Amino acid sequence: MATNSAAVSGVSGGFIKKYSDVLIAGIIIMIVLMMIIPLPTMMLDLLLCVNITFALVIVMVTIYNTDALDLSIFPSLLLITTLFRLALNISSTRLILLNGYAGEVITAFGNFVVGGNAVVGFVVFLIIVAINFIVITKGAERVAEVSARFTLDAMPGKQMSIDADLNQGTITDAEAKARREKIQREADFYGAMDGASKFVKGDAIASLVITGINIVGGFIIGMVQRGLTVEQALTNYTLMTVGDGLVGQIPALLISTATGLIVTRSAASEDTNLGSDVVSQLFKNSRVFFIVGGVLALLAIVPGLPGIPFACLSAISLLIGYNLMKMENEPVESEEEAEKAEKKKQEATKPENIVSLLQVDPMELEIGYSLIPLVDTGQGGDLLERIVMIRRQCALELGLVVPTIRIRDNIQIKPNAYIIKLKGIEIAKGELMLDHYLAMNSGTVFEEVAGIETTEPAFGLPALWITESQREQAEMNGYTVVDAVSVLATHLTEVIKEHADEILGRKETQDLVDNLKKANSSLVDEVVPDLMNVGEIQKVLANLLRERISIRDMSTIFEVLADYARATKDTDILTEYVRHSMARQITQQNLQNNVIPCITLDPAIENRIAGAVQRTDRGSYVSLDPDTMQKLLAALNNELTKLTNMGYQPIVLTNPAVRPYFRRLVERAIQGIIVLSHAEIEQSVELQILGVVKI
Numbered sequence: 001m002a003t004n005s006a007a008v009s010g011v012s013g014g015f016i017k018k019y020s021d022v023l024i025a026g027i028i029i030m031i032v033l034m035m036i037i038p039l040p041t042m043m044l045d046l047l048l049c050v051n052i053t054f055a056l057v058i059v060m061v062t063i064y065n066t067d068a069l070d071l072s073i074f075p076s077l078l079l080i081t082t083l084f085r086l087a088l089n090i091s092s093t094r095l096i097l098l099n100g101y102a103g104e105v106i107t108a109f110g111n112f113v114v115g116g117n118a119v120v121g122f123v124v125f126l127i128i129v130a131i132n133f134i135v136i137t138k139g140a141e142r143v144a145e146v147s148a149r150f151t152l153d154a155m156p157g158k159q160m161s162i163d164a165d166l167n168q169g170t171i172t173d174a175e176a177k178a179r180r181e182k183i184q185r186e187a188d189f190y191g192a193m194d195g196a197s198k199f200v201k202g203d204a205i206a207s208l209v210i211t212g213i214n215i216v217g218g219f220i221i222g223m224v225q226r227g228l229t230v231e232q233a234l235t236n237y238t239l240m241t242v243g244d245g246l247v248g249q250i251p252a253l254l255i256s257t258a259t260g261l262i263v264t265r266s267a268a269s270e271d272t273n274l275g276s277d278v279v280s281q282l283f284k285n286s287r288v289f290f291i292v293g294g295v296l297a298l299l300a301i302v303p304g305l306p307g308i309p310f311a312c313l314s315a316i317s318l319l320i321g322y323n324l325m326k327m328e329n330e331p332v333e334s335e336e337e338a339e340k341a342e343k344k345k346q347e348a349t350k351p352e353n354i355v356s357l358l359q360v361d362p363m364e365l366e367i368g369y370s371l372i373p374l375v376d377t378g379q380g381g382d383l384l385e386r387i388v389m390i391r392r393q394c395a396l397e398l399g400l401v402v403p404t405i406r407i408r409d410n411i412q413i414k415p416n417a418y419i420i421k422l423k424g425i426e427i428a429k430g431e432l433m434l435d436h437y438l439a440m441n442s443g444t445v446f447e448e449v450a451g452i453e454t455t456e457p458a459f460g461l462p463a464l465w466i467t468e469s470q471r472e473q474a475e476m477n478g479y480t481v482v483d484a485v486s487v488l489a490t491h492l493t494e495v496i497k498e499h500a501d502e503i504l505g506r507k508e509t510q511d512l513v514d515n516l517k518k519a520n521s522s523l524v525d526e527v528v529p530d531l532m533n534v535g536e537i538q539k540v541l542a543n544l545l546r547e548r549i550s551i552r553d554m555s556t557i558f559e560v561l562a563d564y565a566r567a568t569k570d571t572d573i574l575t576e577y578v579r580h581s582m583a584r585q586i587t588q589q590n591l592q593n594n595v596i597p598c599i600t601l602d603p604a605i606e607n608r609i610a611g612a613v614q615r616t617d618r619g620s621y622v623s624l625d626p627d628t629m630q631k632l633l634a635a636l637n638n639e640l641t642k643l644t645n646m647g648y649q650p651i652v653l654t655n656p657a658v659r660p661y662f663r664r665l666v667e668r669a670i671q672g673i674i675v676l677s678h679a680e681i682e683q684s685v686e687l688q689i690l691g692v693v694k695i
């Protein structure tokens with residue numbers, strides 16, 4: 001028998017769920033028809049009871065909800081219940097005015113609840129309407145309005161947090177999509193609640209108007225059409241109207257309370273309901289109840305005040321305080337709490353939880369809160385798209401797959417500042433002015449403009465922050481003008497190129513090898529692992545990237561390694577062989593007006609450097625005395641200054657045998673220097689020697 005009942009229940013539940021849209025449409029149509037078609041008193045009694053029941057259900061649901069979105073359909077329910085109450089008011093008004101009787105429910109409320117006294121009933125009705133309209137509805141309306149405003153204001157920060165977690169890899173695409181949908185649903189919900197609360201306000205006003213019409217209309221009908229005396233008409237129709245108003249206002253009061261509860265649950269815990277929060281937050285300090293009990297005891301002994309009620313309440317407060325104090329001083333935890341604490345301790349000490357703290361993001365971009373609009377697509381920010389383009393550009397120019405860059409806000413830095421980090425360490429920083437443009441002197445400025453002096457962060461050039469109204473004039477005066485996000489994107493690009501050799505790790509190298517193996521597996525198999533391992537290949541590639549030589553042509557690099565790795569394992573020498581094979585690329589990269597302007601080293605200096613090379617098991621290095629080193633750097637700086645003053649790149653041409661050692665010798669002292677060897681220049685290209693370094 002129980003099985004049959006469960007089966008029938010399951011079938012009926014499935015039927016209701018399947019045709020729920022038809023059911024809701026039918027209910028709304030029925031509500032509208034109630035306003036037109038007269039209802040029998042028995043049907044009106046049933047529907048009034050349904051109204052009260054449904055209001056109670058909604059209040060209970062809101063009390064046990066742990067999140068406002070658990071009842072996201074509440075704004076729509078508010079509209080339907082308001083429409084239902086108005087339909088019931090119209091039906092009951094019709095019966096009261098036509099028959100002088102509107103069923104047992106209204107009669108009972110008119111006689112039993114207010115003792116058959118129309119004046120008392122009317123006063124009670126007005127009090128309920130005032131509480132509903134002035135206190136609950138007004139407060140809920142304000143809370144909904146403020147919640148909607150703050151929810152919308154908080155959306156950019158929440159969206160940025162999701163994007164940052166997604167870029168970091170801490171959440172999946174599906175989780176990010178779910179969190180974005182929740183944020184959107186919250187905004188939609190509080191926006192809808194802001195408007196839906198007006199329904200309750202309008203319902204309270206309509207109840208007052210309907211009640212007034214019923215009293216006046218009933219009074220006229222009773223005296224004119226039914227021949228009742230003034231007292232009889234006033235008593236019968238007013239009592240019936242007040243009963244009708246009370247029957248309608250009690251569910252309205254419940255729905256208003258539910259509205260207030262659902263919009264004020266924003267600060268509640270996610271896993272607790274209203275009852276749990278009330279108990280845990282009110283009954284947590286024994287001193288509060290001891291003080292309250294003492295005050296009540298004093299009031300109980302004051303002459304003229306009712307002593308017994310205050311004494312009883314004082315005893316209850318002191319008893320609650322005593323029990324709370326015992327719980328606070330209880331040394332032994334309950335079995336359930338002890339089990340939870342032990343489980344939490346075990347979780348916290350698991351190796352994987354500790355190891356997760358050691359993870360370092362490959363690259364990070366921290367921004368001040370004023371720069372959040374740069375990553376908020378809702379405010380027109382396109383920094384995320386720019387970063388995608390930067391990674392694409394680095395792949396095309398350097399052959400390097402830049403790892404995901406995590407973006408997050410940092411309130412500890414200046415609001416308009418940003419910090420670029422590599423493996424958790426700051427490597428660059430800058431400041432932006434979002435409502436300004438950066439104007440740089442490209443050498444063609446014939447008239448200066450007024451602005452805030454600054455330094456362009458990527459190349460260290462002097463620049464000005466100018467307003468949008470000055471942009472056109474600055475461009476006409478010869479300035480190069482860019483917006484703030486372009487400044488940040490350019491800086492980030494240059495930082496990536498400058499530290500490309502550090503970004504390339506063994507994992508990234510293995511990915512490049514695996515990608516090459518898909519197209520030329522025989523070449524990869526010849527080199528790895530028989531001739532070289534992944535670590536040695538990574539050193540060769542890093543040497544190339546350190547001097548901004550693209551490693552995109554992995555096939556050529558591996559062919560050279562396959563030819564020479566049998567003869568030597570020195571990664572510096574192998575790097576030079578690879579550079580020789582990439583002569584065309586290196587030449588095109590440094591070509592200026594179809595020639596390569598450069599300076600050279602005096603043969604005596606080259607011979608001294610070659611003689612100072614010290615070779616060890618851990619690699620080779622140059623050992624020059626400090627005096628020679630100082631003279632070399634001074635002479636080199638002097639010649640490079642002449643070269644750069646002519647508008648050329650700082651290129652030094654050396655013998656292939658000393659090129660890597662000379663560069664390693666001077667790269668720390670002279671940033672951006674380009675050191676080439678004769679073997680890396682195509683024979684068809686003209687060399688323009690503009691100076692010789694001598695000491």
